[in-house]
Every structure is written in C-alpha cells, then in structure tokens.
Amino acid sequence: MPRRHAPLLIVGDLVCATLGVLLACVLRPHHFDLGSVSLALAVAAPIGWVVLVALNRGYEVRFLGAGSSEFARLFYAFLQCVALMTFGSYAVDPHATRDLTVLALPATLLCSLAYRAVGRTWLHRRRARGQSVIGVVAVGSPEAVAQFADTMRENSAAGMRVVGACVSGAERRATRALRERDIPVIGDLDSVLQAVADSGAQRVAVLSGDTAALSVRRIAWQLEGADAELVVVPGIEDVSGRRLHIQPVAGVPLLHVDEPQFGGVGRAIKSIFDRTAALLGLLILSPVLLLLALLVKLTSEGPALFVQTRVGRDGRTFRMIKFRSMYSGAERQVSELKNRNEAADGLLFKIRNDPRVTPVGRFLRKSSLDELPQLFNVLTGSMSLVGPRPALPSEVAQYGQTVYRRLLVKPGLTGLWQVSGRSDLSWEESVRLDLHYVENWSLALDVSVLVRTARVVFSAAGAY
Structure with missing residues (x-):
C-alpha cells in the first residue's frame, strides 16, 4: 500500500496545481487570452509542478507519512518554481509569469500542503490499524532488534514493522527477547537476502551499534538488485534530522551532530x-x-x-x-x-x-x-x-x-x-x-x- 500512496499524491498535486492556475485565470482573465503565451504557460504549469516535486523526491515512499521532509520537498519545489518564473519573465510575457507567481503558485502550495496533511492523517490511521506498513528485517543483536521493534510499535505513524531478525551465528540462541515479541530469527549476517525473500520485507534496518562496518558493506552487496531498501540505524535517539549531517572523510561517513541552540x-x-x-x-x-x-x-x-x-x-x-x-x-x-x-x-x-x-x-x-x-x-x-x-x-x-x-x-x-x-x-x-x-x-x-x-x-x- 505505501507504494500505491505515491500515485494518489501525484494526481492530487495535479488537481491542486490546476486549481491554482484556474484561480489566476479567474482573477486576471484578460492576461490569459486564447492562443496567448500566458495560456500556454498556464496549461503547462500543473505538469511542471508535479515534475519539480518529483525531482525533489516528493513522491518517494521513504519520505511519505513521517517527519517534515515530505512537506519540505513541496517548499523546495515552490521556490524553484518561483525562480523559474522570475527568470522566465525576461523571455516571455511578464504579466503571465507574474500572475502565475503571485496567484497560482502560492495557491498551489497551500492546496498541496493541505492535501498532504489530509493524506497523512488517513495514512496514520491505517498504520495504527496495522495496514499500509513496510515490513522490516532488522540486523543486530536480539536485544537491539527487540528495542528497535518496540520503538516502531510505539510510533506506528512511521509505518514500519519488524517481521524478522538476522543475528550473528554466536547469538542465534539468545532469542528470548524476540520470542516475547513474536519476531522470528530468520537468518544471520550472511543470509540477509534470503531473509528478505522469505519474509517479504521491503526494508533492511542495520543496527550500526551492533554490526561492524564490514558487515554493513557485505549486507549492501547482498541487496544489490533486490527490491529492498537498506537503512542504517545510528543508535542516536531524540535528535532531529536538521541537527544531523553526514560528511565522508577518508572514505568513512562521519555523522555530525550539531549542538542544540538555546539563544540567537x-x-x-x-x-x-x-x-x-x-x-x-x-x-x-x-x-x-x-x-x-x-x-x-x-x-x-x-x-x-x-x-x-x-x-x-x-x-x-x-x-x-x-x-x-x-x-x-x-x-x-x-x-x-x-x-x-x-x-x-x-x-x-x-x-x-x-x-x-x-x-x-x-x-x-x-x-x-x-x-x-x-x-x-x-x-x-x-x-x-x-x-x-x-x-x-x-x-x-x-x-x-x-x-x-x-x-x-x-x-x-x-x-x-x-x-x-x-x-x-x-x-x-x-x-x-x-x-x-x-x-x-x-x-x-x-x-x-x-x-x-x-x-x-x-x-x-x-x-x-
């Protein structure tokens, strides 16, 4: 179901952009005459809006239904539209670009944000009932997997459910914490791909505090070409994404955590x-x-x-x-x-x-x-x-x-x-x-x- 959510958003954004353009046409009808450049821009604007949202990855499953990234990508698309219209005003009718920039684009943004908010509420309700969730194979120690599963269960809006665990061979028997949560051990670090196939999971979550960097690399190799996304859980809790930055140094990705700001x-x-x-x-x-x-x-x-x-x-x-x-x-x-x-x-x-x-x-x-x-x-x-x-x-x-x-x-x-x-x-x-x-x-x-x-x-x- 999460994958089918994206087409609904595309259709919704097309409708929102169309409504925004119609608003501009109704308020400024004399600038959108038949056969004019203004009318051609107005017709192309909804498709352009969807394309820019897509280029900003606004329809990717990973960004839907959780966090502020979904809404931020609409703002990025809006700013890019404004920039294109501003530069375009020098090449075409400035009245047309001005009306679309001042009237159509803000209306489109507000309408798309409202549509996303309603869609998110609907999606959260489904996820709270155990629907529209992504199956996850968690890789790490049994205790870490159990804790990660509890976190996902308590935050159902994230839309992830641990459906299986892959643990190292030495820990295959230490599964009491997993049995209590009905999470089967379905593989080890060398059989993640088979575990994904057996469980039907769409995502693999590697708990980095329990898995060596070399193992993460091997897991990534296993998943090449598979229809499963690899994510690494860094073990940092209650830190917002805007304070986290990844910078590769000497081939090693370093996760920088900014200090909290209490003034300024x-x-x-x-x-x-x-x-x-x-x-x-x-x-x-x-x-x-x-x-x-x-x-x-x-x-x-x-x-x-x-x-x-x-x-x-x-x-x-x-x-x-x-x-x-x-x-x-x-x-x-x-x-x-x-x-x-x-x-x-x-x-x-x-x-x-x-x-x-x-x-x-x-x-x-x-x-x-x-x-x-x-x-x-x-x-x-x-x-x-x-x-x-x-x-x-x-x-x-x-x-x-x-x-x-x-x-x-x-x-x-x-x-x-x-x-x-x-x-x-x-x-x-x-x-x-x-x-x-x-x-x-x-x-x-x-x-x-x-x-x-x-x-x-x-x-x-x-x-x-």
Whole structure:
C-alpha cells in the first residue's frame, strides 16, 4: 500500500496545481487570452509542478507519512518554481509569469500542503490499524532488534514493522527477547537476502551499534538488485534530522551532530511571536475569559483564578495563573490522597477521578480552558506558547542532571507532552518528550505543536 500512496499524491498535486492556475485565470482573465503565451504557460504549469516535486523526491515512499521532509520537498519545489518564473519573465510575457507567481503558485502550495496533511492523517490511521506498513528485517543483536521493534510499535505513524531478525551465528540462541515479541530469527549476517525473500520485507534496518562496518558493506552487496531498501540505524535517539549531517572523510561517513541552540535570532523571533500571539489571544478571548471567571466564581467558593508557584527557565520561579478547577483548600488534601496517586512511576500527582475537582472544573480541564489565563504569563515573558510542562518546585528539587535540562527553555502553555497523551503519559515519557523539544526546538516545531494542540483539545484525549 505505501507504494500505491505515491500515485494518489501525484494526481492530487495535479488537481491542486490546476486549481491554482484556474484561480489566476479567474482573477486576471484578460492576461490569459486564447492562443496567448500566458495560456500556454498556464496549461503547462500543473505538469511542471508535479515534475519539480518529483525531482525533489516528493513522491518517494521513504519520505511519505513521517517527519517534515515530505512537506519540505513541496517548499523546495515552490521556490524553484518561483525562480523559474522570475527568470522566465525576461523571455516571455511578464504579466503571465507574474500572475502565475503571485496567484497560482502560492495557491498551489497551500492546496498541496493541505492535501498532504489530509493524506497523512488517513495514512496514520491505517498504520495504527496495522495496514499500509513496510515490513522490516532488522540486523543486530536480539536485544537491539527487540528495542528497535518496540520503538516502531510505539510510533506506528512511521509505518514500519519488524517481521524478522538476522543475528550473528554466536547469538542465534539468545532469542528470548524476540520470542516475547513474536519476531522470528530468520537468518544471520550472511543470509540477509534470503531473509528478505522469505519474509517479504521491503526494508533492511542495520543496527550500526551492533554490526561492524564490514558487515554493513557485505549486507549492501547482498541487496544489490533486490527490491529492498537498506537503512542504517545510528543508535542516536531524540535528535532531529536538521541537527544531523553526514560528511565522508577518508572514505568513512562521519555523522555530525550539531549542538542544540538555546539563544540567537530564532529565540528572539520566538519571543516576539509568543507575546504578539498572547496579546491578540487575550484581546479576542477577553469575553470568554470574563464569562469563565464568572462561571467559576459563582459555582463554588473561592477566587476565580488559581495562582501557583512554578519553576521556569534557568530555575527561576514565577507565579502561574489558571482558572480554579478545584475546591478551595485542595492542595492541603494531597497527603490524604497519596495512596490513590495513579502516577506512581514518577514525581507527578494524578488521579483520574479526583474528588477535589469541581463540576465546572472538570469541564474546564477536559476542554483545557483552565489554561487560558496562562496567556498572561506568556505576555509577561515567564512562559512560552510551546515548551516543557511547567514544573513545581517540589518536583525540581528531585530532578537529576538530565531532567534538569528541561529548564533550559521557558515552560509552555502547550507542548509535545500535551499533543502526545497529556495526563495519560508516564513520568518517563513526559520527560523524554520535553527533552526532545529542548534539544530540537525550531519555529516549525512550535507551529506543528500548536496545530496538533487544537486537534487534541477538541478531542479531549488524555485530559482529566
């Protein structure tokens, strides 16, 4: 099925480009007369768009459905189209190229991005059901193969399932970890090609930390001419692709890992974006905020707002604001309810049916409306729109050196933790997601999290 996904994208991009051209023709009809150069360019534009996307490898299976590369290749094609139109304006009618550049191309890009986003959602749902997945033969030690299989199973959107393992002859018996996961050992390092044929796999994943460079070379030789892709798993987790660069030195491919960026122009732009968005949000949502404040105040005793000390960037404390969702004095009851804590694996205190939550508070939590006053924290600079979960001082006091890295950036009103499970996450999963955000921050990641937050809030998944 993944291979059949590409033709659907080609047809979709053709339709999107055609719609973009039609938009230009409708808005500027006098520039697209019958028999004109403008009309000829307009007719050729959809095919040219598909060709440029294809040249940027936008239809290759490896880039579909996971990561940002799929969308980035559309942007590359868009920029190349703009460049071609700009240079072409000197050779043909400048009015035609201008209309196509200003009207048709942006519309085509937006339409193609939207089409890809819808297609990705559909593909992810299929993959979550075990459909449209790529079979993988994993090469490495049994333990490494088992860990890789678990990672792929937990991230079903990647669309890969380990269907067999190839391990060295000395480890052929050490397969308990694989038996527990129903992964058969179907070969060794010298029989990878036969293992691919027997399992019907379309990809071979070599776990480089467990396989010598010479063995990787032999495996590549075995797969020459076979309909199977070879990938090498470098053993680096939670590092985004933009921080990784491969540079051959003396015939040896070196994987360079850039340092995470915690300052600079990007952070300044993030701060401006955060405060501008927070100000606009407060102005637009002020009637809603006032209504919710009255609702909280009139339905239970106590103030409408709940103010609590949290720890922000570099360990500095600040006063975080929320709508009060619990009865007054709820914090004093924590010791009485400790035996009901459902987050026994970490530092958090979570109860699915917390008796301290008011009826209105339960609605506010389910819809995440109780978080809206934190826009004031974003406006004053103590928080960001996107970032790690704001931590309590009691939690920070128990942090180790690794977890403390969460405090290298401002905490967020939302974050990867919220769009990946919210209260359903374990402490370890929350920390891993927060550290991933800290290490790999980008404006594109912030926008992605904000878009995903809207979807999660509307579904109320993992909120209690």
